[in-house]
Amino acid sequence: MADKSRLSLNQITINAWSVREAVEGCARHGVPSIALWRNRIAEAGLAACVRMVNDAGLHVSSVCRGGMFPAATVPERARNIEDNFRAVDEAAALNADSLVLVVGGCVGLDLEEARGMVADGVAALVPYARERGVRLGLEPLHPMFAADRSVLVTIDQALKLAAPYDPAQVGVILDVFHIWWDPRVAELIAQAAGRICGFHVSDWLVPLPDTFLGRGLMGDGVIQIRKLRGLVEQSGYSGPIEVEIMNRTLWNSDPESVLAQVVERFEKFV
Amino acid sequence: MADKSRLSLNQITINAWSVREAVEGCARHGVPSIALWRNRIAEAGLAACVRMVNDAGLHVSSVCRGGMFPAATVPERARNIEDNFRAVDEAAALNADSLVLVVGGCVGLDLEEARGMVADGVAALVPYARERGVRLGLEPLHPMFAADRSVLVTIDQALKLAAPYDPAQVGVILDVFHIWWDPRVAELIAQAAGRICGFHVSDWLVPLPDTFLGRGLMGDGVIQIRKLRGLVEQSGYSGPIEVEIMNRTLWNSDPESVLAQVVERFEKFV
Secondary structure (H helix, E strand, C coil), X not given: CCCHHHEEEEHHHHCCCCHHHHHHHHHHHCCCEEEEEHHHHHHHCHHHHXXXXXXXXXXXXXXXXXXXXXXXXXXXXXXXXXXXXXXXXXXXXXXXXXEEEECXXXXXXXXXXXXXXXXXXXXXXXXXXXXXXXXXEECCCCHHHCCCCECCCCHHHHHHHHCCCCCCCEEEEEEHHHHCCCCCHHHHHHHCCCCEEEEEECEECCCCCCCXXXXXXXXXXXXXXXXXXXXXXXXXXXXXXXXXXXXXXXXXXXXXXXXXXXXXXXXXHC | CCCHHHEXXXXXXXXXXXXXXXXXXXXXXXXXXXXXXXXXXXXXXXXXXXXXXXXXXXXXXEEEEEECCCCCCHHHHHHHXXXXXXXXXXXXXXXXXXXXXXXXXXXXXXXXXXXXHHHHHHHHHHHHHHHCCCCEEECCCCHHHCCCCECCCCHHHHHHHHCCCCCCCEEEEEEHHHHCCCCCHHXXXXXXXXXXXXXXXXXXXXCCCCCCCEEECCXXXXXXXXXXXXXXXXXXXXXXEEEXXXXXXXXXXXXXXXXXXXXXXXXXXX
16 A cells, blocks of 8 residues: 555646645645646746745655647747746756656657657757756656647657666656556566656546546556556655546545545555 | 558448448449448348448458457356357458457456457467458557557557467558557558558547547548558558548538548548
């Protein structure tokens, strides 16, 4: 059974809450870590967020998210890199374990060309992140997001993209929702040893209510979460485990009871 | 540009049509091949279907579908195999290029156990199919179907599953909707040389309207269909190219105009 000391609340799970409300919720429920989204950081102000998490004694497991590198033109791609620099600044200020990179899709682009733009974007970002002590976390998304969110879709591909860099600078984020189907998942998690800088949990519901807003609470779907956690731990990862659930029904539910369920399901199914 | 002589209509693209209507539609539009679904064959009667396609001079590119091997109990799995024997009989009677195998999901089962049941199911089916001259086509589905339709999700996995068997007995079906996202797609299509027994086209719409009923007409989405056709042909496949589009809007449209669009898009984008 996973210990609550490993639990991190990814704030998108309770989308109705501001950073302040999420921080206070974590404190009330004994959740020691939190993952913050940049749009919510912007609402609250970065300096205020830093104060809030520090005052609450919360650890920041990640900032979501940088990435989104591909674009049709050179100036657009340069603007995307600039925006990633700001994301690094925020992750540095919050002392987050990593900046999650959701690398971007391929709509309007050649798929392999988009993948090349991602590699170029990471290369441009690494020196800036290194100077500020921020680890970049490449997150392969489920292949159903290849078109619009992430041309990075397998652990294998993430490890190849990370390979040129020091593991302390560029790691990979493993989210059970995105990786559970992979026939090579066990072998690839083993290969990821030393690179894993985040582990996310939720569940795959049948039928899937929605590709983006249809993730389930742990225990409500088919993913063998505990087995995957075992593999990730065998591979040397002992950091926070983020609960990241985008789900319309949860978003419309009472935040307090959602967080109570998150804690309960974490202790029971992770 | 793909020649119309390569076009096969997968009848599910025009779900309102019976086998007779689909056969007559193909004849009217100069479509030389058809793929039939077992539920529609059952409605019309197998002998009648054989007469209809023969009278129309149509080639049957595939029968959809066998598979669905995993189940919780031994008797259920045995019944699934029995049902696959009937599917083989139908493919044999229709002289189809292959029997498509959609192998089944993992709901209620351990994922790896379900994969083992698939391997066992294929092993049980091969001798029966060989005796009747039917080639089995293992179709990897998109990973978003891993839970409920197919624990077989990559070309790599399909080739490993097929490896113990003569390529003339067990091949793979490549459907652009299911494989386009794979970072290894080019290398894997090359490895599939001699095993490819079917090639299916449609498109991936953004946003995806529905996981099952949301495929697009060729040219309406992001898939580089012509590039993939080139890879498949370099790998030695020169057989029919099936248009298989499950789409609610198309299902609710006038069948005659849908078939006209299928032909037009095939000639323009495949």
